[in-house]
Amino acid sequence: MQRLLFTPLTALLGSPCVRLLVPRVAPRTQCGCSCGIRRPLRPGQYSTISDVALQPGRGTVSLPSKAAERVVGRWLLVCSGTVAGAVILGGVTRLTESGLSMVDWHLIKEMKPPTSQEEWEAEFQKYQQFPEFKILNHDMTLAEFKFIWYMEYSHRMWGRLVGLAYILPAAYFWKKGWLTRGLKGRVLALCGLVCFQGLLGWYMVKSGLEEKPDSYDIPRVSQYRLAAHLGSALVLYCASLWTSLSLLLPQHKLPETRQLLRLRRFAHGTAGLVFLTALSGAFVAGLDAGLVYNSFPKMGESWIPEDLFTFSPLLRNVFENPTMVQFDHRVLVGLGISTLLMYVPTPLAATHQSGSLALLSVALWLMNELRRVPK
Numbered sequence: 001m002q003r004l005l006f007t008p009l010t011a012l013l014g015s016p017c018v019r020l021l022v023p024r025v026a027p028r029t030q031c032g033c034s035c036g037i038r039r040p041l042r043p044g045q046y047s048t049i050s051d052v053a054l055q056p057g058r059g060t061v062s063l064p065s066k067a068a069e070r071v072v073g074r075w076l077l078v079c080s081g082t083v084a085g086a087v088i089l090g091g092v093t094r095l096t097e098s099g100l101s102m103v104d105w106h107l108i109k110e111m112k113p114p115t116s117q118e119e120w121e122a123e124f125q126k127y128q129q130f131p132e133f134k135i136l137n138h139d140m141t142l143a144e145f146k147f148i149w150y151m152e153y154s155h156r157m158w159g160r161l162v163g164l165a166y167i168l169p170a171a172y173f174w175k176k177g178w179l180t181r182g183l184k185g186r187v188l189a190l191c192g193l194v195c196f197q198g199l200l201g202w203y204m205v206k207s208g209l210e211e212k213p214d215s216y217d218i219p220r221v222s223q224y225r226l227a228a229h230l231g232s233a234l235v236l237y238c239a240s241l242w243t244s245l246s247l248l249l250p251q252h253k254l255p256e257t258r259q260l261l262r263l264r265r266f267a268h269g270t271a272g273l274v275f276l277t278a279l280s281g282a283f284v285a286g287l288d289a290g291l292v293y294n295s296f297p298k299m300g301e302s303w304i305p306e307d308l309f310t311f312s313p314l315l316r317n318v319f320e321n322p323t324m325v326q327f328d329h330r331v332l333v334g335l336g337i338s339t340l341l342m343y344v345p346t347p348l349a350a351t352h353q354s355g356s357l358a359l360l361s362v363a364l365w366l367m368n369e370l371r372r373v374p375k
Contacts, residue, residue, distance in 0.1 A: 068178035073247030075169050079190075080240035082162045087233050088354050089155050094285050098151035099221065100132045103209060105202040111160070113153060120146065130209050131219040159198055166194045186243055193236045197229070204229045223286025223319065230282040234275060237357070238364060245368040264370040271363035277332040278356050284329050289322035299327065 093099050103126050104110060114120045124145050127133055133140065170187045173179050179187060207222035254260065284290050293299040308324050311317045317324040333356075 068173075068176075069247045072173055072178060072183065073244045075173070076190075076240045076244035077248070079162070079165050080237050080244060082158075082165050083233060083237040083240060084354075084357050086155070086158050086162055087230070087237070087357060089158055090230075090233075091285070093151050093155045094226075096148060096151050097132075097136075098148035099155075099205060100130065100152075100208045100219065101127060101145065101148040102152045102156065102205075103127055103130055105205070107160075107198075110153075111157065113150075123149065131211060132208065136218055156201075159201065163194050163198065166191050183243075186239070190236065190240060190243075193232065193239070197232055197236065200225070200229050200232060218288070220288065221286060223283045223325075226286040227279050227282035231275075231279055234278060234360070238271075238275075238360070241361060241364050242368060245365060249368060260370065264367070267363055267366040267370060271360060271367060273332070274356055274360045274363060277329070278360070280325070280329045280332055281356070283319060283325045287320070287322045287325055289326040289329075292322045292326050296330075299323070299330075 102110065114123050120142060124142055127145060127149075137144075170191055174184065174187070204221050204225035207225050208219050293305070297303070299305045305323050305327070308321070308327060309317050310323075311321045318328065319325070
């Protein structure tokens, strides 16, 4: 029985990892006898983990370990997956023109959907006070309104789920002591970015609810705010996935070669190009530029359309001219060809967006692998 109890404990206390984490023991001074006498320990200095656990008011210590790192890494991997789902669901919400159906924003109150006929009619009446109904959907029925409302509702509720997936486990891991000092800073930044995403999403929706006198254009959100909303979501996704891979992937020891340097540059360039392409897609969605020209490789009858530089000053064309915005996106991406030819069907466009996330994930994985190569 003594062997069963004390042999594993002796092995644990004698392991190098524990010796590094436990404060050093005060040196012994030799006396005339064969035993050693310890010097008095300073306040806060303990000899073993058991001494720390036995101090009044102290519980058992939870030390960072490889097992804790794996748990945190898997948690962040799941979080990055929830962000990817939010990006795809947000794209579908935009394609079904559902984003302006919920005209209020309440963190808790709006979590309960309408349940009675009276509540649905009241919600529909609120929607009728805004430009999208007056200009675009003036003949919409209540049943059609329910569809777009539930699309936006699902997107907002998924966003709340993403927030809980970050904040609640982060608080638990923090309390358990499973986060190193560096990880604490990253986790705080990720949780802050999640909260910022919710505010930025409502700021984006507000731009589509504003009345514009003497304007009969189709109401839509600002393409700048839409790009900012998508861009911050991609930053959150990349940061979460990068941190997760850094914790989960083993370190490699590969020789530094010229081919390896080229591959590293290729990985960084690919990630940057995919990110830029995704942002250009946000401008395409914000301006409905995907519906301007639906032929490939030519745009209409020309390789370069005549209305490519109609806005003044010239730089406005890059961000506000639908023709130029689509032209830029065509140059940046090849996967959108089939989407254009089939007149932007919702399922294919959602697959197009998820494909960019998959490519970005592969590029991040490759960058993380090459980062571990000793320079």
